Structure formats: C-alpha cells, structure tokens
Amino acid sequence: MAELVFFTGTMDCGKSTLALQMHHNHTVRGRSGLLFSKHDRAGEAMLSSRLGLARAALTVGDDLDFWELVVEQVTNGRKVDFMICDEAQFYTPVQVEQLARLVDEMGIDVFTFGITADFRTELFPGSRRLIELSDRTQVLQVEALCWCGRRATHNARVVDGTMVVEGDQIVVGDVADGDADEPAPTVEYEVLCRRHYMRRMTGQAARAQALSPDVLPFDLDLCPLPSR
Ligand SMILES: Nc1ncnc2c1ncn2[C@@H]1O[C@H](COP(=O)(O)OP(=O)(O)O)[C@@H](O)[C@H]1O
Ligand SMILES: Cc1cn([C@H]2C[C@H](O)[C@@H](COP(=O)(O)O)O2)c(=O)[nH]c1=O
Numbered sequence: 001m002a003e004l005v006f007f008t009g010t011m012d013c014g015k016s017t018l019a020l021q022m023h024h025n026h027t028v029r030g031r032s033g034l035l036f037s038k039h040d041r042a043g044e045a046m047l048s049s050r051l052g053l054a055r056a057a058l059t060v061g062d063d064l065d066f067w068e069l070v071v072e073q074v075t076n077g078r079k080v081d082f083m084i085c086d087e088a089q090f091y092t093p094v095q096v097e098q099l100a101r102l103v104d105e106m107g108i109d110v111f112t113f114g115i116t117a118d119f120r121t122e123l124f125p126g127s128r129r130l131i132e133l134s135d136r137t138q139v140l141q142v143e144a145l146c147w148c149g150r151r152a153t154h155n156a157r158v159v160d161g162t163m164v165v166e167g168d169q170i171v172v173g174d175v176a177d178g179d180a181d182e183p184a185p186t187v188e189y190e191v192l193c194r195r196h197y198m199r200r201m202t203g204q205a206a207r208a209q210a211l212s213p214d215v216l217p218f219d220l221d222l223c224p225l226p227s228r
Contacts, residue, residue: 002107004100006088006130008116009140010191011155012175015113016040016049018140019086022111023055031081034073036060038090039172047086057084060091066098070106080108088114089124090170096129103135118169119157119189121197144191147203152191156202159187163200 007015019035026033035047035057042048047057058069070080085091085099091112102108112134116127123131131137144152156163157171176188190202201209 002103002109003135004103004110004130004133005112006127006134006137007111007113007140008127008137009142010144010152011115011189012050012191013140013144013152014049014142015115015140016047016086017051017053019047019084019111019113020049020053020055023084026082026109032079033082033084034058034070034080035084035086037086039087039170041172041174047084057086060085060087060095062092064095066095067101070102070108074106080106082109082111085110085112086114088112088130089116089118089127090114091126093125093129096126096133100133115155117155119155119167120165120169121154122169124169146191146193146196147206148193148196150193150195153194154192154197156190156192156197156200157187158190158202158204161204163190163202163205165200 007018009015023033023035035055036059037047037057038060040046040048040057042054044059045056046054048054070083073080083099083102088096099110099112103110112130114127114130115124116131117123146152157167158164158176159167171187173187173189176190192202196202196206
C-alpha cells in the first residue's frame, strides 16, 4: 500500500542524507523515482546533504502542480513508483494535498523530508499540512545536539551573532560550523534544546556569559560550559 510519509527533525539531523539513501535503496531494487527539492543550500535543481552527497532534483516552485507533472510523466510512458521530496516545509499546503492525492489515486509512495517549525517555533504551512495528512510522521533517529549536550529540538536563527525571534519566515542558510577562524555569515542557524531556546542562549552567548566577571557562577547542571 502506497504511503505519504513525513520524515522530520531539526536542521542538521540527516534528513537530506536519508532522502538520498532512500532514493538509492529504491532505485537499486528497480523502482523508478522522482527527486524534488526547494531552496537547497547547494542551489536550484539540487538535493544535497552535508555528508557530501548531492543529486540533480526537480525544483518545486510555488506554481508547480505535482499532480499534473506526474500525470504528464506517466502519460509519456515514464514509470513513477516513488517520489522523494526534500525541504518540504517550503511546499504550499495545496502542493501537499496534491502529493496525498498521488498516493491515494496513483499508488505512488511519497517520502517527504523537512523541518516542522521555524526560528520562532511556528509551524511552516507545508509542514502543518504534512502532519495533518501523512500516513506517518517519523522523527529521525539521529539526534542533533544543543551545545549543552541535550537533544536539540529547536532551530534558532542567529543574525550577526545574536539570536533573533522576529523576521521573515524563509531565509535560506546553514547551521554554523563552529570554525572560529571563518567570519560568521550574517544569518546562520543553531539547533538548541528548548531550555536554551527559551533563554535565547546560543553556544556563543553561553561562552560569553561564562567568561564574564560580572555574572554569578553558572548552575553547571543546568548550563554546562559549552564545548566550543
Ligand atoms: N564530517 C562529517 N562526518 C560525519 N557526519 C557528518 C559530517 N558532517 C555532517 N555529518 C552528518 O550529517 C548530518 C547532516 O546531514 P544533512 O542530511 O545535511 O542534514 P539535514 O538535511 O537534516 O539538515 C549531521 O547531523 C551529521 O550526522
Ligand atoms: C529554522 C528555519 C530554517 N530555514 C531554512 C534554512 C535552511 O535553508 C532550511 C533547512 O534546511 P535543513 O536541510 O533542514 O538544514 O530552512 C528558514 O528558511 N527559516 C527558518 O525559520
């Protein structure tokens, strides 16, 4: 039975890697699939993972109609057994409904990958619709970690070194790679546990606070010193 599955987790937990692995595993068993992405870090028409894997993918513009595209492909003799849809948080709710219809009416497996919530902790509209319609929502097993070592559950946006909670929902960017020699990009992301998200405490802020002579000593259980 075909399924609509939403694989989710914070940024940097391995979603794009899993998307490419699933594409590989299904392809080597003779199944024919289509790859899609939107606003990939590597550029348009790409699906890339931080592990270095990348493949060409179809770009999902706001006006793309998944139903029409697949019907056209099938009419032209192409077999479509499954679809891999990365950065699905950026898809429109209508596009998610088209994906569900492809599962139900054409028996195509649709595997979607994306983050659920933005830097303000608000659901992306596409992710909300996926949670509402998917047969399964599966949280990735690999845990991205907060600087304190806890499981990261939130995606923080950091602008010029300061965590922000206001701004445009979509700003394509990467998680900071922790290399102090490289100048930080203007906008970057950091994954945090809820406790440190609520306190607006990024790794850099925690390090600065730990070094400040004006600050009372930390409760090390609550806020262990950041490792980098
Ligand atoms: N140099 C590395 N060695 C081993 N694993 C790495 C390395 N760089 C990145 N990774 C792994 O890749 C994951 C990010 O993969 P990616 O598919 O790009 O994530 P996502 O799509 O969820 O943002 C990291 O959580 C980590 O497990
Ligand atoms: C939290 C948040 C993220 N984004 C962007 C930043 C990245 O380009 C993608 C997530 O990619 P990943 O493969 O999961 O790392 O989303 C955004 O535009 N707005 C946000 O609030």
